[in-house]
Amino acid sequence: MSSIVVKDNMLTTHRKQQILALLKSQGQVVAKDVSRQMGVSEDTIRRDLRELAQEGLLQRVHGGALPSSPAIADFAGRERLTPDGKSAIGRAAALMVQPGQVVILDGGTTARQLARHLPADLRATIVTHSPTIAIELIHHPEIEVILIGGRLFKHSVVAMGAAALESIANIRADTFFMGVTGVHPRAGLTTGDFEEAAIKRALSHAAAETFVLASSEKLNAASPYSVVPLAEISGIITESSTDPALTEPFEKLRIPVIRA
Secondary structure, three states: OOHHHHHHHHHHHHHHHHHHHHHHHHOOEEHHHHHHHHOOOHHHHHHHHHHHHHOOOEEEEOOEEEEEOHHHOOHHHHHOOOHHHHHHHHHHHHOOOOOOOEEEEOOOHHHHHHHHOOOOOOOEEEEEOOHHHHHHOOOOOOEEEEEOOOEEEOOOOEEEOHHHHHHHOOOOEEEEEEEOOEEEOOOEEEEOOHHHHHHHHHHHHOEEEEEEEOOHHHEOOEOOEEOOOHHHOOEEEEOOOOOHHHHHHHHHOOOOEEEO
8 A cells, every 4th residue: 555545544534533523522514614624625525424424423414414323223232321321211201100191102221211110000001012111011010001013123122014003093192202312403303214213203193292211322413214303392301410511402492301
């Protein structure tokens, strides 16, 4: 490899590191601004963004990029992310469930913690498309569990498809506790699968209120597929230890932030 190629690779690596640093500090990057700041063409920056996106280090959007969510891993991988924080979020959300309510629980590791923290004597109806959540509630004698069926999406261990959507259309719930992989002030609520986004959207529209269960790594991050805009949710539940800088953009939008 010639010295020119080595130097070019080093410049590319340095440029990508600068882009990631800007993304971390600003929450988003605009290709036109970065190209001007670094003195290179927009085509060069767009190529860098494309390569960084392929590595899972950011989420490309029109004109630039947003931080990518680490929560896009499979179910087992997500269980290893901030387990203490998810337990605290689940405990706080469980306290919001009132006797007699019809509540929808999303699939996912934080919703699983919510199910585990529901009082043993709670009398309520829990609707879920997650067999994992349903199993957690077997030993709650006063909770009626309605399990939505369909094609099993093994990545998230939830039911999806036409059968699931048809069942959801017949539900009118009080509250939906939603899990997503990204919560961003610009991109809204996002997740990593197109069909899963449609199911979450239908579940949200089937409930009077939607609260988002969001551990800190999901805040100001984005995934490829939109679920619903922030204007459609009633609040975000996150850990008490979450950096205020992560929640400030949502508070400015008058989105209630509940710290667990």
